[in-house]
Amino acid sequence: MTGNSIFRPAEETATCRWSEVPVLAYKETDSAPFREVTRQVLFEGGPLACQLRYFEVAPGGHTTLERHAHVHGVMVLRGHGHCLVGDRILSLATQDLVYIPALIWHQFRAAAEVPLGFLCMVNTERDRPELPSPIELAALRADPAIAAFIQT
Amino acid sequence: MTGNSIFRPAEETATCRWSEVPVLAYKETDSAPFREVTRQVLFEGGPLACQLRYFEVAPGGHTTLERHAHVHGVMVLRGHGHCLVGDRILSLATQDLVYIPALIWHQFRAAAEVPLGFLCMVNTERDRPELPSPIELAALRADPAIAAFIQT
Numbered sequence: 001m002t003g004n005s006i007f008r009p010a011e012e013t014a015t016c017r018w019s020e021v022p023v024l025a026y027k028e029t030d031s032a033p034f035r036e037v038t039r040q041v042l043f044e045g046g047p048l049a050c051q052l053r054y055f056e057v058a059p060g061g062h063t064t065l066e067r068h069a070h071v072h073g074v075m076v077l078r079g080h081g082h083c084l085v086g087d088r089i090l091s092l093a094t095q096d097l098v099y100i101p102a103l104i105w106h107q108f109r110a111a112a113e114v115p116l117g118f119l120c121m122v123n124t125e126r127d128r129p130e131l132p133s134p135i136e137l138a139a140l141r142a143d144p145a146i147a148a149f150i151q152t
Numbered sequence: 153m154t155g156n157s158i159f160r161p162a163e164e165t166a167t168c169r170w171s172e173v174p175v176l177a178y179k180e181t182d183s184a185p186f187r188e189v190t191r192q193v194l195f196e197g198g199p200l201a202c203q204l205r206y207f208e209v210a211p212g213g214h215t216t217l218e219r220h221a222h223v224h225g226v227m228v229l230r231g232h233g234h235c236l237v238g239d240r241i242l243s244l245a246t247q248d249l250v251y252i253p254a255l256i257w258h259q260f261r262a263a264a265e266v267p268l269g270f271l272c273m274v275n276t277e278r279d280r281p282e283l284p285s286p287i288e289l290a291a292l293r294a295d296p297a298i299a300a301f302i303q304t
Contacts, residue, residue, distance in 0.1 A: 021249070
């Protein structure tokens, strides 16, 4: 629990760091593949039914390719990159909004030279993400653009 | 209902406008005092238990002085200003985080020369805001700094 202090000023707007907001590992286990991602929890707990997190993918890094029943509301706060949402590959820049529907494969990738930082709103009560099986990966790779994107 | 399209790119990052996101009146009734505030709903509905809204207070404008049982998670996205949270007056700049606890009087004011734009996360299920009674206003005004802030 990060806590919800009344005022946590931005410490560095260029790098998205806040007072009292620790920079955490993206995932607490190493059971899922990802690369160079940090997590900061901006609001959570108490009477709030959602969390607001800030994720930052370092240049060349990526989040886990996964799906789950819960949905994400995403706003890019910093940098550039792309995301896979189902069969779409979106080019992302600052302030773009992305909605990840339920049970849709998705992954975020930063550009090679700049990070991709984004806010992500999610229900506090939610299911655990699912990783693709070998058969599901093969189905995703059947689309050459997706195969090039997921690189696995 | 704004809808949650998968991709709604930023149209103008400097002025915080998005594709498919209409710029709405701050409140749908004129029963509460406010000045020069717009509202854009970025994510809402479906399985999401919260809404994410973007409010923008024009230079010199202000939101309603109010309180309610639901809480707010706020991040400044643009400009400068101040907010009253209980007995505190906070100076706000880009990316600052503000948590408005339950049943605390609060109001946002933009600086005289620049707007104050902020994201606000709130539970979808929530109570209606309450305005201060004359007795409550007098109690707020007993603090000279708060009296100067609320200007009513």
